[in-house]
Amino acid sequence: MPIVWQQPLPADFAKLPEEELRRRIQSAKAALNHELIILGHHYQQDAVIDFADFTGDSFELSRKAAQQKHARYVVFCGVHFMAESADILTDPHVSVILPDLGAGCSMADMANLDQTLDCWDQLAHACPDQLVVPITYMNSSAAIKAFVGEHGGAVCTSSNCRQVLEWAMDGGAQGKTR
Known part of the structure; x- marks a missing residue:
């Protein structure tokens, strides 16, 4: 699925030290508490998996997303079809977010x-x-x-x-x- 445009991250974001990035992610997770779940597909880097509430294969993660009745936001660290599947299975009020809109699957x-x-x-x-x-x-x-x-x-x-x-x-x- 071709993506025409995605909002770039602020330029200073790429310059932040890893510990500051980790602190900001933890702070955002704490602020959203149970309203946010982060799903990390098996092939994601450890730096991403560290923040995942659930890890697994695409179908397992989509099912986990659907089971989280308290969630308002699902961040799916994977590819398009995975986020689409989670969006299909979750309740209508849940926003499924794919962090990298260019993340595709050749299959x-x-x-x-x-x-x-x-x-x-x-x-x-x-x-x-x-x-x-x-x-x-x-x-x-x-x-x-x-x-x-x-x-x-x-x-x-x-x-x-x-x-x-x-x-x-x-x-x-x-x-x-x-």
């Missing part, structure tokens, strides 16, 4: 919604009498996840892929068709 960027729609049309023409159950991997955009859901499909993760594929082969939400 999530492999297909966009237009390509997905084109592929869907091609499948419909090639297999007009066949049930096609769409499946997308967790590392996909919210737009693709929405398309899959609207067409009776499912989102696959590394931990549920076998069950999702078996479900789809059995006809998905429509039940067994073979």
Whole structure:
């Protein structure tokens, strides 16, 4: 997902010593208390993980965000699809923040919604009498996840892929068709 512009950090911010940065982050966390949770994906640097309330993989962190009923702000230290997933699963009053709007995932960027729609049309023409159950991997955009859901499909993760594929082969939400 291309980002046109993001507010730059103030110039003096980059010049601050690490201990001052840490103090400011701790102060902000203390001021917001339970209204703020910080999620840190496994691949983040230790300096980021030090402030994370939860660490884990993308799906685990999105689920943790949804469970925090007292939170008003979720800072997701990860990439676009992760923050989008957390935003989908959290309550409407929760603001999900991605600190670096340029943080992307090459896997999530492999297909966009237009390509997905084109592929869907091609499948419909090639297999007009066949049930096609769409499946997308967790590392996909919210737009693709929405398309899959609207067409009776499912989102696959590394931990549920076998069950999702078996479900789809059995006809998905429509039940067994073979």
